[in-house]
Amino acid sequence: MSEFTLPEATIADIHRAMMAGELSAEALTRQYLERIARLDQSTFLNAIVTVNPQALARARALDAEFARSGKLRPLHGIPVIVKDNYDTLGLQTTGGSVALEGVTPPDDAFQVARLKAAGAIVLAKSNMAEWAFSPSWTMSSVGGLTRNPYDLSRTPAGSSGGTGAAVAANFGVVGLGTDTGNSIRGPSSHNALVGIRSTMGLTSRDGIIPLYLRNDIGGPMARTVEDAVRVLDVIAGYDEADPITAKSQGQRPASYLSSLQADGLQGATIGVLRYYTDTAAIDAEVKALFEQAVSDLIAQGAQVITIAIDDYPNLIKDNWCNTFVSDVNEYLTSLEGRSLYDSLQAIYDAQLYSVPVKESLEYMLNPENQDQQCSDLYTHPRNINFREQVVKAMDDAGVDALIYPTWSFPPREIADTDGHKGDNSQHIAPNTGLPTITVPMGFTREQRLPAGISFVGRLFAEPTLIKLTYSYEQATNHRKPPPGF
Structure with a gap:
């Protein structure tokens, strides 16, 4: 069996090689494991916290199944990097907190179970910002500091920076991240990846350690739109354990793959949305990339117009609800006694946290900062109004999607504690429930540091966003692997 070219391999590439008898799931998994062992710690990338000791056994079982049936499941033999806040049966799930180190959950998160049913292999768990607090950097008391593979002196953003760095460095084919305000889209932008924050209710949150459950969404991070969509196709849909997914019933197509249209x-x-570009608070190189992206969209047959959302500066204020303590305490209860700690207060009292999150934990645990009654994005008046105003502006202008730079600045240097400015992801998607996909739009700083462009659509308009982003990606081909990886 010939050596398979691993870097930048797609799901389609892998399945073609498997069908041709040129690649086995075991050989593929072994190559990824060897790559992680060779590169993750030696480069100080530090993206991985746990490697699945059963990955090769799982791969062999999938190979045996394929030998019997001659058929491949949708994600057959595909090694996946999973953020360390997804419950994974048999593997520790910590949320980046040393308090949960060694704790294994009673079952898989819904999305992980869906991936496994589709034939995927959970290859490894990735580092994350502790308790998913930081959108800007990825550091935890479990995994330490994760760096950006495009420049190891810089951050991969947070809190899914471990998944972002790992997928960008070709430690797995695709990955799962979570996004409360930024954490799929920011790391995807900083690591030249595609990240999908889907419509609230399209994917289940069951078995994911929460930040603010009412805003949390789990989803794919991948090197191509097609691979991200292949993951979305598997994980989207109703889950009785997460009532908000009832919103998805009747809303998703038979397959999102039909939306992969180059034209x-x-x-x-x-x-x-010029709110994020007509301002001094944007890096000149990022702005130039964005203006080039606008030209590229026009060249591919799109009409691009400027759109304004009435009273936008006020709409984006006061939409967050601090439900962290109650949400995490409920999650700890779901562990059925597997953890020594049954509350966040107990974890704080035991001083099981890294120094950077101490202040955040104290803020969260202060009863004056907790919102006891805060309904979901579909019923809270401010969230409803925000969503209605965004959609009204889109309808009035007749647009299919909104665009803006995912981050207005390149990845910051790790030593630059004031350099986290530029995150444009905290407003529309997390506080309206509208879907957003970020895709690479090029590189700044002598073609070294990635930047991304975000496309926002209406509720359950993923097919439209996929068409637009896939067409843009195919026309521009901005993705390139990091030097040294």
Whole structure:
């Protein structure tokens, strides 16, 4: 069996090689494990916290199944990097907290179970910002500090920076991240990846350690739109354990793969949200990349217009609800006694945290800062109004999607504690429930540091966003692997 070219391999590439008898799931998994062992710690990338000791056994079982059936499941033999806040049966799930180190959950998170049913292999768990607090950097009391593979002196953003760095460095084919305000889209932008924050209710949150459950969404991070969509196709849908997914019933197509249309921009109308570009608070190189992206969209047959959302500066204020303590305490209860700690207060009292999160924990645990009654994004008045105003602006202008730079600045240097400015992801998607996909739009700083562009759509308009982003990706091909990886 010939050596398979691992870097930048897609799901389709892998399945073609398997069907041709040129690759086995075991050989593929072994190559990824060897790559992690060779590169993760020696480079100080530090993206991985746990490698699955059963990964090779799982791969062998999948190979045996394929030998019997001659058929591949949708993600057959695909090694996946899973953020360390997804419950994974038989593997520790810590949320980045040393208090949960060694704690294994009673079952898989819904999305992990869906991936396994589709034939995926949980290859490893990735580092994350402790308790998912930071959108800007990825550091935890379990895994330490994760770096950006494009420049090891810089951050991969947070809190899914471990998944972002690992997938960008080709430690796995695809990954799972979570996004409360930024944490799929920011690390995807900083690592030249595609990240999907889907419509609230399209994917289940069951078995994911929460930050603010009402805003939390889990989803794919991948090197291509197609691979991200292949993951979304598997994980999307109703889960009785997460009532908000009832919203997805009747809303998803038979398959999102039919939306992978290279001419998807032809005849589209796209609105530029200039709030994030007509400001001094944007890096000149990022702005230049964005303006080039606008030109590229037009060249592919789209009409691009400027759009304004009435009273936008006020709409984006006061939408967050601090439900962290109650949400985490409920999660700890779900561990059925597997953890020594049954509350966040007990974890704090035991001083089981890294120094950078001490202040955040104290803030969260202060009863004056906790919101006891805070309904979900579909019923809270401020969230409803925000969503309605965004959709009204889109409808009035006749646009299919909104665009803006995912981050207005390149990845910051790790030593630069004031350099986390530029996160544009905290407003629309997390506080309206509207879907957003970020895709690479090029590189700054002598073609070294990635930047991303975000596409926002209406509720359950993932097919439209997939068409637009896939067409843009295919026309521009900005993704390139990091030097040294």
